[in-house]
Amino acid sequence: MPPSVVQDSFPSTPGKVKVERSSYFGRVASRWHSTASARLLVFSAFLLAVTIFICFRIAANGFVDVYIGGTAYSSTNGGTIRSAYRSDHLWDKKVRQSCTPKRENGLVVLVTGAAGFVGSHVSLALKKRGDGLVGIDNFNDYYEVSLKRARQEMLLKQGIFVIEDDINDAALWSHLFEMVRFTHVMHLAAQAGVRYAMQNPMSYVHSNVAGLVTLFEACKNANPQPAVVWASSSSVYGLNTKVPFSESDRTDQPASLYAATKKAGEEIAHTYNHIYGLSITGLRFFTVYGPWGRPDMAYFSFTRDILKGKPINIYQGPHDKDLARDFTFIDDIVKGCVGALDTAGESTGSGGKKKGPAMLRLFNLGNTSPVTVPVLVELLEKHLKVKAVKQFIKMPRNGDVPFTHANVSLAQAQLAYKPTTNLDTGLKKFVTWYLKYYNVQSTKSTRRLL
Numbered sequence: 001m002p003p004s005v006v007q008d009s010f011p012s013t014p015g016k017v018k019v020e021r022s023s024y025f026g027r028v029a030s031r032w033h034s035t036a037s038a039r040l041l042v043f044s045a046f047l048l049a050v051t052i053f054i055c056f057r058i059a060a061n062g063f064v065d066v067y068i069g070g071t072a073y074s075s076t077n078g079g080t081i082r083s084a085y086r087s088d089h090l091w092d093k094k095v096r097q098s099c100t101p102k103r104e105n106g107l108v109v110l111v112t113g114a115a116g117f118v119g120s121h122v123s124l125a126l127k128k129r130g131d132g133l134v135g136i137d138n139f140n141d142y143y144e145v146s147l148k149r150a151r152q153e154m155l156l157k158q159g160i161f162v163i164e165d166d167i168n169d170a171a172l173w174s175h176l177f178e179m180v181r182f183t184h185v186m187h188l189a190a191q192a193g194v195r196y197a198m199q200n201p202m203s204y205v206h207s208n209v210a211g212l213v214t215l216f217e218a219c220k221n222a223n224p225q226p227a228v229v230w231a232s233s234s235s236v237y238g239l240n241t242k243v244p245f246s247e248s249d250r251t252d253q254p255a256s257l258y259a260a261t262k263k264a265g266e267e268i269a270h271t272y273n274h275i276y277g278l279s280i281t282g283l284r285f286f287t288v289y290g291p292w293g294r295p296d297m298a299y300f301s302f303t304r305d306i307l308k309g310k311p312i313n314i315y316q317g318p319h320d321k322d323l324a325r326d327f328t329f330i331d332d333i334v335k336g337c338v339g340a341l342d343t344a345g346e347s348t349g350s351g352g353k354k355k356g357p358a359m360l361r362l363f364n365l366g367n368t369s370p371v372t373v374p375v376l377v378e379l380l381e382k383h384l385k386v387k388a389v390k391q392f393i394k395m396p397r398n399g400d401v402p403f404t405h406a407n408v409s410l411a412q413a414q415l416a417y418k419p420t421t422n423l424d425t426g427l428k429k430f431v432t433w434y435l436k437y438y439n440v441q442s443t444k445s446t447r448r449l450l
C-alpha cells in the first residue's frame, strides 16, 4: 500500500487505538465538512451567477428563459409561462428544414396563427412559391380544435412545421430567433371575433396586446431584426360614418374591445417602429371569408344552421336597416399579405438599438363593395339549395357596427392589391369546401331543396 494510504487508514501510534480511531473519524468528518463547504461555496457562487444573469436579462429585456429537462420557462415581468414546445435535436431539425427556402432569395418567415384561417392560407401560398417558413399556433378552443388540427395536417403535407405554443412565450421567441435568421414575421395570431369580447375580455388583452408586445420585444432584440407584417382589423373604424373607410379616417371610436385591442396594436406598432427601427406593416382585414374559414363567423354558422334547419338570427340596425359588410375573399387577402411581405422595407435596428428610420405602414384590405346580411343569406340559400329559417332581430348591443366599406386605393398603389372575387363566387367556393369537409351528402333526403 502506498504510505499515504497507510497513514490515512491506520492509527500512527499503536495502543492509542480509541484516540486514534476518534481522530480518524474526526479527520474524515473534517474532510467531509470541508468538501461540503467547498461544494456549498461552489453552489452559492453558481446561484449568485444565475441570479445576476437573470436580473440582467430582466432589466435588459423584460423577460428571461430557463431550460429544465428540455422544457423552457419564460419569466416575464408579469409572470411565468411554461413553454408548450420541447426543444430537442429532432424539433430543431424540423424547424430548420421547414425554414429552408426552396428558391433563390426566398423569404424566411415566421407565421403566427399558422393553424388559423388566414394563417394557413398565407403559409401555403408562401411555401408554394418556395419561401421557407415555420408556423406557431396555440390551438386554443375558441372554436373547434379539430378544424385547426386539419389545417395543421394540410400544412405538414406541404412540409410546413407548426410549433404548438403561445405567442406570449418569450423563451420560444429567443430560442427561435437564435436558431433562424428570419427575414420576416407574418403575425396573424390573435383573439378574433367581435362579440366574444363581452364573454372573455381578458383573452383579447392576452393575445392582441400582451402577445403582440412579447413578439415585438423578440423582434427588436433579434439580430438581424425581421420586418413585421401583422393583422389589424376593419373594426378599428368603429363608429366612423365617412364612407368608404380610408386609412386616414378617424379610428378613435372603437365599438368593441376587440376593435380597441387592434387599435392599441397599431399604436404599439408605432412605438416599436419609432424607438427600435422595426419595419412594421399593419393590414386592416375586412370580414374575411372562404374555404377553411372560421366557424364563429356569420357566413359559416349560418351555413351550419341552414343545413340543420335551425333558425338563424339576422341582426338589423336602427329603423330596421340592414347591416352590411365588405366581405373579402380569402384568396384576395392572401395576395395582399404576400404583397405586404414583398414590399416591406428592412428593419434598421439590431440587438435592440435603432440605426435609422424604418418603414411603418397601414393598409385596408377589403373588397370595396359592401353586401347586406340578408343578401349574404340569399346567396347561401342559393348555393346550399336549402331555404333558411330567418329571424330578423334588433342588433344586440355587443360591439357590432352597422356597416363596413373599404377604400383600397393605398394598397392598390403600394401592394398591387386588387380584389377579384365577388361574394357570390366566393361563397360558392366556400359551400363546395364545407359540404366536402363535413361530408354533407347532397341528396334530397339530407338537404331540403328550395
Ligand SMILES: O=C(O)[C@H]1O[C@H](OP(=O)(O)OP(=O)(O)OC[C@H]2O[C@@H](n3ccc(=O)[nH]c3=O)[C@H](O)[C@@H]2O)[C@H](O)[C@@H](O)[C@H]1O
Pocket (backbone or CB within 6 Å): 192, 193, 194, 232, 233, 234, 235, 236, 285, 286, 287, 288, 296, 297, 298, 299, 313, 314, 315, 316, 323, 324, 325, 373, 400
Ligand atoms: O372585419 C373585421 O375586422 C372583423 O370581421 C369579422 O367580424 P364581423 O364583420 O362582425 O363578421 P361576422 O361575425 O361574420 O358578422 C357579419 C355580419 O353578420 C351579422 N350577424 C352576425 C351573427 C348573427 O348571428 N347574426 C348576424 O346578423 C353581424 O352583425 C355582421 O353584420 C370577424 O369576425 C372579426 O374577427 C374581424 O376580423
